[in-house]
Amino acid sequence: MAMKSYDLRQYPSFKAITIFCLFILYAPLLVVTVYSFNDSVSITNWEGVSLRWYAEVFTGAESEKFKIAARNSFVIALIAASASTVMATFAATAILRGGRFKLRTASFGLISLPLMVPEIVTAVATLIFFNAIGVDRGLITILLAHIAFCIPFAYLPISARMQGIEATYEQAAMDLYATRAKAFTRVLLPLMMPGIISGWLLAFIVSLDDFIITNFVKGAGVETLPTAIFGSVKQGIKPNIMAISTMLLGVSVVMVTLSWLISRRDNNK
Amino acid sequence: MQLHSDRPIAVDVRDAVKVYGDFTALKRVSLSIHDNEFFTLLGPSGCGKTTLLRMIAGFEDVTEGSIALFGEPIAALPPHKRPVNTVFQNYALFPHMTVLDNVGFGLEMLGRSKSEARKRAGEVLDMVQLSQFSSRKPSQLSGGQQQRVALARALAPQPKVLLLDEPLSALDLKLRKAMQLELKHLQRETGITFIFVTHDQEEALTMSDRIAVMSAGELQQLGDAREIYERPKNRFVADFIGDTNLIEVTVDAVAEGQAKCHLGGGHALICDAVEGVKAGDKVHMSMRPERLFLSEEPIAAEGFRGTVRENIFIGTDITTIVALNEGPDFTIRASNSSRGNSRVFDIGAEVVVNMEQGAGRLLTD
Numbered sequence: 001m002a003m004k005s006y007d008l009r010q011y012p013s014f015k016a017i018t019i020f021c022l023f024i025l026y027a028p029l030l031v032v033t034v035y036s037f038n039d040s041v042s043i044t045n046w047e048g049v050s051l052r053w054y055a056e057v058f059t060g061a062e063s064e065k066f067k068i069a070a071r072n073s074f075v076i077a078l079i080a081a082s083a084s085t086v087m088a089t090f091a092a093t094a095i096l097r098g099g100r101f102k103l104r105t106a107s108f109g110l111i112s113l114p115l116m117v118p119e120i121v122t123a124v125a126t127l128i129f130f131n132a133i134g135v136d137r138g139l140i141t142i143l144l145a146h147i148a149f150c151i152p153f154a155y156l157p158i159s160a161r162m163q164g165i166e167a168t169y170e171q172a173a174m175d176l177y178a179t180r181a182k183a184f185t186r187v188l189l190p191l192m193m194p195g196i197i198s199g200w201l202l203a204f205i206v207s208l209d210d211f212i213i214t215n216f217v218k219g220a221g222v223e224t225l226p227t228a229i230f231g232s233v234k235q236g237i238k239p240n241i242m243a244i245s246t247m248l249l250g251v252s253v254v255m256v257t258l259s260w261l262i263s264r265r266d267n268n269k
Numbered sequence: 270m271q272l273h274s275d276r277p278i279a280v281d282v283r284d285a286v287k288v289y290g291d292f293t294a295l296k297r298v299s300l301s302i303h304d305n306e307f308f309t310l311l312g313p314s315g316c317g318k319t320t321l322l323r324m325i326a327g328f329e330d331v332t333e334g335s336i337a338l339f340g341e342p343i344a345a346l347p348p349h350k351r352p353v354n355t356v357f358q359n360y361a362l363f364p365h366m367t368v369l370d371n372v373g374f375g376l377e378m379l380g381r382s383k384s385e386a387r388k389r390a391g392e393v394l395d396m397v398q399l400s401q402f403s404s405r406k407p408s409q410l411s412g413g414q415q416q417r418v419a420l421a422r423a424l425a426p427q428p429k430v431l432l433l434d435e436p437l438s439a440l441d442l443k444l445r446k447a448m449q450l451e452l453k454h455l456q457r458e459t460g461i462t463f464i465f466v467t468h469d470q471e472e473a474l475t476m477s478d479r480i481a482v483m484s485a486g487e488l489q490q491l492g493d494a495r496e497i498y499e500r501p502k503n504r505f506v507a508d509f510i511g512d513t514n515l516i517e518v519t520v521d522a523v524a525e526g527q528a529k530c531h532l533g534g535g536h537a538l539i540c541d542a543v544e545g546v547k548a549g550d551k552v553h554m555s556m557r558p559e560r561l562f563l564s565e566e567p568i569a570a571e572g573f574r575g576t577v578r579e580n581i582f583i584g585t586d587i588t589t590i591v592a593l594n595e596g597p598d599f600t601i602r603a604s605n606s607s608r609g610n611s612r613v614f615d616i617g618a619e620v621v622v623n624m625e626q627g628a629g630r631l632l633t634d
Contacts, residue, residue: 171328172361174348176375177426186374190365 029249036242043237053243060240062232069228072139073208076224080146081154081204087147088154088199089192093184096162097170108159115152122149123216130217137219145217146207153206154199161195162188194262201259205252276303279339279430279462280325286333287320287486294320296486297334302430302464302479304339307456309465311473312483313509318466321483322432325464326355338429349378354423355432359439360415362407368394368418369403375426393421396455413444420452424459431456433465437472449475470510474498482506498557503634507555514556514599518631522548528631530554534596536573540629553632558602560628562612563589563620572621575599577614587613591622 008014035043039050057066088111095107114122126145135141169191173183189196211226218227225248229241280302287295295317302308310318323329325336327348336344343351354375362371372393373386381389394400397417407415416436423431433452437445453476456463467473473480474494482489482497482505490502501507508515518530518538528542532554546552564572575593587609589601599622603609614620 166359166361168357168359168361169363171348172355172357172363173374173378175326175328175353175355176422177349177378178374179349180347182378187363191363 032242033246033249036239036246038239038242041239043239043242053239054247056240057243057247062240065223065232066225066228066244069223069225072142072223073225076139076143076146077204077207079143080150080207081200083147084150084203085154085158085196085200088151088158088203089196091151091155092159092162092192093188096159097167097188111155112152114149115156119212123213126213127216137217138222139219141217141219142214142222142224145213146210149210149213150203150207154203157198157202158192158195161192161198165191197262198259201255205255208251209248276305277339278302278337279304279306280464281337281340282321282325282334283337284334285321285324285331285336287317287324287329288332294486295324295332298483298486298488299334300481300488300491302462304462305460307453307463307465307476307478309467309473309477309480310483311467311470311480311509312489313468315485316483317486318468318483319434322355322434322464322466325430326353326432327351352428353430353432354426354428355434356419356423356436358435360407360419360436362415362418362422364407367404367406368399368410371407371418372403372422372425374422379426390421390425393425394418396424396458397421397451412439413448416440416448417451420455424455424461427459428461430462430464433463435467437467438469445472452476474510482509484509500630501555501632504553504555504632507553507630507632512558512600512602514554514558514561514597515632516554516556516597516599518552518554520546520548520550520552520631530631532573532593532596534573534593536593536596538571538573538624538629540631541627543631543633545633546631555630555632556599556624556628558588558600559586559604560625561599561601562603562623562625563591563601563614564612564623565614565618565620567621568623572623573599574619574621577616577618577620580613580616589613591620593622 035046036053037049037051038046039052040047057063091107091111095104095111098104126148130137130141165188169187170183173187174180178186209226210224211230214224215227215230218224223231225244229244232238233241278301282298282300282302285295285298286293298317298321310321312318320329324331324344327343327346327350331344334344335342338351338353363374366374369387369390373383373390376386376389377383391400391403394403397420399414399417399421402410402414402418407418410418416439419436437448437452440448449472452463452465465473465476474497477494479491479493480497481491484505490497490506492500497506498510501510504515507513516532518532520528520530521537522529523542523546526542527539528546529537529539531537540554563577567574573593573596575591575596577589578592578598579590581588581590582605584605586602586604589603591599591601593599601622603612
């Protein structure tokens with residue numbers, strides 16, 4: 001019984017504070033989601049349930065623009081997530097399995113630092129870099145920038161997973177006549193897979209919804225979904241933006257759920 | 270006792286040194302392990318036994334000296350090119366593979382076809398009575414079963430030498446005892462040289478043909494179980510293997526292979542002399558508790574008078590602590606049998622501590 005007094009749930013106003021925090025976090029998302037189904041041109045007055053704004057997204061005046069932007073976003077997110085995951089996997093292998101080498105701590109810091117640098121600084125720096133080497137801005141510059149800034153996001157879950165894998169597994173593989181490369185592909189890589197998948201999903205989401213860096217390095221007329229939404233919102237918020245946002249939210253929720261399911265399945269093994 | 274000295278040498282370690290930074294884990298160790306031998310490296314943690322095992326496996330490079338496997342120097346070979354396999358302390362079974370694929374892994378890496386590897390893996394699993402679990406994942410097995418899978422996995426490629434790194438330490442006592450016997454039988458059946466690392470002296474005595482006792486990176490003594498237990502070379506070995514009374518004695522005279530000594534309080538005794546001991550030396554003597562017995566009245570000339578301080582009942586034996594008159598404390602063990610019980614006295618009783626023939630062994634360091 002004495003234990004009960006230490007239970008977090010027994011603290012005064014535990015429930016109220018929890019509900020308040022959840023409200024702050026989710027109310028805006030809830031409003032956007034609910035109003036995306038609003039049968040009205042107004043974004044504040046509720047006039048009944050309808051899917052007209054979803055139809056508007058796919059068939060309306062702006063539909064062509066959004067379709068191209070969405071395709072750009074998904075293609076870039078797919079390639080950027082894949083490329084950065086491969087690099088992050090190699091980086092994690094080198095840093096965590098390369099034995100003790102000089103600048104090991106520095107390497108880890110250098111990889112994670114971009115997470116702490118204000119995004120606007122990265123955006124400006126990337127723009128200056130592309131200008132300096134004389135690359136025309138367009139889809140390629142967006143893609144390169146995304147690959148670069150996705151690496152730390154992919155690296156975190158991959159290295160976290162790898163740290164949990166004891167080195168004796170690879171030693172056992174090598175003891176059983178596997179070369180270093182075979183020990184990597186047959187033992188280490190399969191064991192790292194949940195981390196690699198989470199890393200990929202995280203990188204995908206981060207790339208999909210990036211605005212600041214993309215806005216700086218995209219060429220004129222080239223849009224991704226976030227920049228297209230921003231462009232559209234500049235002319236006033238229409239409910240079709242809420243419909244697009246809700247769909248993006250849906251994609252994120254699915255991705256995060258997938259990532260969670262994968263890690264859970266692994267724990268049950 | 271089997272004779273191993275006429276068999277070919279499986280592993281020859283010559284002047285092996287291992288240095289980590291400014292710490293020397295292994296100080297010039299030389300030993301030869303014969304083919305088909307159950308050889309144990311025994312010592313407390315940090316004595317260098319696991320380091321030596323890992324050097325033979327190829328996970329640690331050799332700072333100085335050489336290691337040869339059936340005459341071939343192997344110190345420069347990576348682990349996957351050495352025909353030795355290891356049973357790891359934590360088993361290190363691949364969690365993403367079935368038991369069958371775990372056991373077949375080594376053969377597959379040696380270039381055998383998947384079906385051939387599986388067939389052989391099945392046979393080895395039969396040998397350790399685990400064939401019904403072949404399609405399970407390691408996490409679905411108990412600790413003892415995982416242990417046997419690890420053993421099967423290491424045996425499947427038919428290594429020339431099997432290395433075992435404290436493989437039984439995670440098992441409970443009953444299972445450990447059963448596995449000790451099973452390991453010993455497996456070693457005889459397969460004819461493979463086993464090198465077993467443990468800190469458990471009882472385990473070492475139970476299983477080994479020969480034991481290398483190590484401490485602080487040095488080899489202390491090498492011999493079979495009886496030799497190491499009954500004729501320890503130094504204080505460390507006497508103390509580490511089994512229980513013993515380590516008593517300081519002064520040598521009074523040495524003649525005809527016998528040494529006349531006395532211990533604190535003037536109690537005199539005669540024992541076998543050992544090399545390097547001369548009159549006037551102060552040395553230690555090891556006396557195993559089970560080689561001592563109590564009596565009410567003196568039986569022979571040499572008996573130490575004392576008082577019973579404590580009796581401890583431990584099931585198979587009764588341990589008695591006797592304080593000699595003006596001398597050190599002695600631990601005496603009597604078996605829990607009618608003969609043994611007749612030699613147990615009440616606390617406070619005045620008794621005589623008697624030594625069996627050859628029970629006292631002089632130690633030079």
